[in-house]
Amino acid sequence: MTLLAVRISSRPPDHSHLYGHGKVENLSALFETVLLIITCAWIVWEAVRRLFYHRIEVEVTFWSFAVMFTSIAIDFSRSRVLDRAARKYNSQALEADALHFRTDIWSSSVVILGLIAVKAGEWFPALAFLREGDAVAALGVSAVVVWISVQLGRRTIDALLDRAPAGLEQRVAAVVEAVPGVRDCHQVRVRYSGPVLFVDLHVLVDGGQTLTQAHDLTESIEHAIHQIAPGADITVHPEPV
Secondary structure (H helix, E strand, O other): OHHHHHHHHOOOOOOOOOOOOOHHHHHHHHHHHHHHHHHHHHHHHHHHHHHHOOOOOOOOOHHHHHHHHHHHHHHHHHHHHHHHHHHHHOOHHHHHHHHHHHHHHHHHHHHHHHHHHHHHHHHOHHHHHHHHHHHHHHHHHHHHHHHHHHHHHHHHHHHHOOOOOOOHHHHHHHHHHOOOOEEEEEEEEEEEEOOEEEEEEEEEEOOOOOHHHHHHHHHHHHHHHHHHOOOOEEEEEEEEO
């Protein structure tokens, strides 16, 4: 899913998608989040069923722990690589995949605790209640994954609804008004489409400038904005005082 989303979102703008295909990444991240939450709901259902209605004996062996520790090592490596790539390319699809692997690390850790509890219940009859540790661990896994997924889901929905990054509008206005020749900066609009930030703004400038001078001023404005938002797609509308 992530590979498909990244491939589609990297396509250049066309006649039917003038702002590019970046929103595909946001949709992919949202879909992954929904899948994680659905999975958690199924795990909770199964855990409750095993705790109260249908007892199942869990067999814990050396291989149970070997598989879980191997899984943690692999997931840790993959999550770090994906997280670095997500920050580098500002990709929500890669961020969602990194989240997927991070939740696997947490869940595997909780599963190991559950296996230890089951084994302790076998070794010590007085602690027989610990045999339910696997199902209890499953509930803990679900709680962790749902909490993390909701955080990502909120950011994904914000991106799909074009919510501006907190404080960015004021920062853009401040750096633009610091550019020599700009009297005022207003009607600033910012939004993300996938990894690309789009910035539109109006500026008041001296009315006696030539067209070439006004163009050079807009170039200076774009350069100033790129200092705080590298790679942004910027449109500047100059107005005479």
